[in-house]
Amino acid sequence: MRKYILAIVCLLSACCVFSQGSHDAMKYAGRDLYGTARYVGMSGAFAALGGDPSAVHDNPASLGVFRSSDASISLDINTERTTSTSGQDQYIGRRFRISCGQVNWVINFKTENTEHGLVSHSLMFGYKRLKNYNRDVNAVMQHQNNSFTDYLAEYTQGLNANQLNNDNAYSDANVGWLSILGYQGFLINPDTINQGNWFSLLEPGEQVNSAFSMVESGWLDEYIAGWGANLSNRLYLGASFGVRAMMYSKSVTYGESFGNGGNFDLSTYYNASGIGVNGTFGVIYRPVNNTRFGLSFQTPTLMNNKEAFDAKVVTRNVTTNTVTVESPRTTTFNYRVTNPWRITAGLASTFSNVGLISFQYDYEAYKTMKFSSNTGKTDIWAYDNNEIKNSLHNLHTFRVGGEVLIGSMFAIRAGYAYTTTFAHSAPIRNKQLNDIRTDTETSEIRNQHYISAGFGVRSRIVAADIAYQCRISREQVLPYTGSNVFDLNAISHRVVLTVAIK
Amino acid sequence: MVSVFLSVRYNRNAVCIAANVALPPQGEYIDDIYYTPTDAHREANELKPHYKKGMKEIIFIDDTVPSELQDTITSQELKTTDKEENKR
Numbered sequence: 001m002r003k004y005i006l007a008i009v010c011l012l013s014a015c016c017v018f019s020q021g022s023h024d025a026m027k028y029a030g031r032d033l034y035g036t037a038r039y040v041g042m043s044g045a046f047a048a049l050g051g052d053p054s055a056v057h058d059n060p061a062s063l064g065v066f067r068s069s070d071a072s073i074s075l076d077i078n079t080e081r082t083t084s085t086s087g088q089d090q091y092i093g094r095r096f097r098i099s100c101g102q103v104n105w106v107i108n109f110k111t112e113n114t115e116h117g118l119v120s121h122s123l124m125f126g127y128k129r130l131k132n133y134n135r136d137v138n139a140v141m142q143h144q145n146n147s148f149t150d151y152l153a154e155y156t157q158g159l160n161a162n163q164l165n166n167d168n169a170y171s172d173a174n175v176g177w178l179s180i181l182g183y184q185g186f187l188i189n190p191d192t193i194n195q196g197n198w199f200s201l202l203e204p205g206e207q208v209n210s211a212f213s214m215v216e217s218g219w220l221d222e223y224i225a226g227w228g229a230n231l232s233n234r235l236y237l238g239a240s241f242g243v244r245a246m247m248y249s250k251s252v253t254y255g256e257s258f259g260n261g262g263n264f265d266l267s268t269y270y271n272a273s274g275i276g277v278n279g280t281f282g283v284i285y286r287p288v289n290n291t292r293f294g295l296s297f298q299t300p301t302l303m304n305n306k307e308a309f310d311a312k313v314v315t316r317n318v319t320t321n322t323v324t325v326e327s328p329r330t331t332t333f334n335y336r337v338t339n340p341w342r343i344t345a346g347l348a349s350t351f352s353n354v355g356l357i358s359f360q361y362d363y364e365a366y367k368t369m370k371f372s373s374n375t376g377k378t379d380i381w382a383y384d385n386n387e388i389k390n391s392l393h394n395l396h397t398f399r400v401g402g403e404v405l406i407g408s409m410f411a412i413r414a415g416y417a418y419t420t421t422f423a424h425s426a427p428i429r430n431k432q433l434n435d436i437r438t439d440t441e442t443s444e445i446r447n448q449h450y451i452s453a454g455f456g457v458r459s460r461i462v463a464a465d466i467a468y469q470c471r472i473s474r475e476q477v478l479p480y481t482g483s484n485v486f487d488l489n490a491i492s493h494r495v496v497l498t499v500a501i502k
Numbered sequence: 503m504v505s506v507f508l509s510v511r512y513n514r515n516a517v518c519i520a521a522n523v524a525l526p527p528q529g530e531y532i533d534d535i536y537y538t539p540t541d542a543h544r545e546a547n548e549l550k551p552h553y554k555k556g557m558k559e560i561i562f563i564d565d566t567v568p569s570e571l572q573d574t575i576t577s578q579e580l581k582t583t584d585k586e587e588n589k590r
Contacts, residue, residue, distance in 0.1 A: 050535070051535040052535075068534075114549070289540055408531060458533055
């Protein structure tokens with residue numbers, strides 16, 4: 001058995017196709033609004049303000065604004081509710097999670113200058129969560145004219161039954177694993193007259209009821225080392241080096257119950273992990289006392305990923321007993337992802353003893369994302385890279401945040417952020433015929449809204465903040481190519497608590 | 503308040519190197535985000551020594567501390583006086 005698996009792995013690593021595409025690219029890139037409660041309470045509009053450890057991930061020049069050392073930690077309490085709607089049917093998924101949103105340590109060094117020249121500079125070592133993948137998605141679609149088995153028959157066209165039903169089927173570089181599972185699980189049948197033609201096990205016109213369930217888990221974190229300087233209290237410069245770590249897993253089950261009896265479930269388990277690096281450079285300039293501008297550039301994040309997956313089909317037909325077919329579990333595939341570069345610009349005005357208002361704009365070049373081998377070769381990824389280029393939008397994020405001071409110690413905050421859509425049109429997932437991945441679903445986020453509010457107490461020594469954030473996003477999910485799309489509305493409620501000592 | 507950070511801080515009239523100590527800013531507390539060049543200018547003015555009318559600024563050379571200088575003069579004067587008395 002070991003020899004068998006080893007042979008499969010060797011062969012796969014040499015010539016197989018395991019497609020990534022835009023649906024995976026979106027998972028590995030981007031970021032959510034995590035950070036200190038002050039940062040979250042103002043929807044992260046800190047690129048021009050600085051002075052907050054979470055803002056250093058956006059603009060390292062923020063470090064120059066610090067006038068003393070600072071250590072902070074944040075606790076995140078998050079609940080996510082997804083509502084899928086298909087026709088009259090609505091299903092709800094919920095997930096609750098407590099995590100650490102950020103930990104940061106800023107070390108401030110002052111010089112003898114107080115007004116002109118290098119006034120101070122700071123180092124920072126920190127951690128911040130960028131994304132939380134945890135969520136449950138459930139959907140039911142009834143009386144469907146399209147069946148997964150129709151898609152499977154179409155997908156398998158051109159292959160003959162012998163290729164799909166032998167001991168070496170999983171190591172055949174010309175055969176997709178979905179076709180093997182479909183045939184061995186009795187979901188599709190070969191045309192006995194015309195070799196290479198396939199048809200569904202369903203009768204013409206037979207309707208199906210389908211159920212889709214997806215459980216996602218994992219996180220995308222960023223560890224950072226940064227430096228920032230304060231020149232004459234007017235110009236702030238900064239640079240940082242970031243290391244990203246990603247862990248993602250999903251378990252997808254798609255099932256159909258046939259109109260004339262019988263049913264099947266296709267279960268796919270997939271997990272991926274990766275680590276990557278990037279650099280960020282930024283500047284904040286204050287032409288007049290109350291107004292400042294911020295600008296930063298983040299290089300593409302180069303991530304080395306590895307992934308593994310397997311699948312199982314269970315068929316319960318009216319004429320046969322229950323049939324279970326399992327694919328072998330792949331070991332790890334290694335590849336490289338170049339995540340998008342980002343430009344951030346900000347404008348802020350502060351008013352002593354009154355408060356502040358701040359704006360931020362982020363541009364992320366998603367079209368420049370690409371997959372390659374660990375040696376940098378893109379040949380076998382041309383199909384996926386082309387799909388990313390054609391199907392993804394570059395991303396725009398607009399943020400506005402404000403703070404009103406109540407006395408010298410208290411402040412209330414509010415913010416709003418809006419992120420544009422990734423996708424050009426309705427979700428689509430094209431699988432190559434010899435793709436060994438068996439997950440067929442894809443989803444596309446239409447847009448995201450963040451509404452936040454917060455409250456804080458600050459003194460010379462210690463600061464405590466609390467923030468609430470509501471994220472509303474709308475997605476369209478396609479269980480498999482050719483099926484009906486269902487809408488997925490996700491609402492996330494998050495409470496962030498931060499304590500900082502100076 | 504002493505905190506655990508490693509920091510080097512230049513304090514008001516003298517150079518104060520405080521290893522493992524990061525002191526918050528002196529004077530009225532202003533949040534870092536609200537701190538402006540005007541605040542820096544005001545604080546710098548507050549840091550300058552204020553002399554009474556007619557008095558001039560005393561400049562110490564070679565980092566000599568006033569008390570040491572005074573002791574030196576006193577001891578030198580005493581030595582000179584002793585030598586002159588012996589000569590007589």
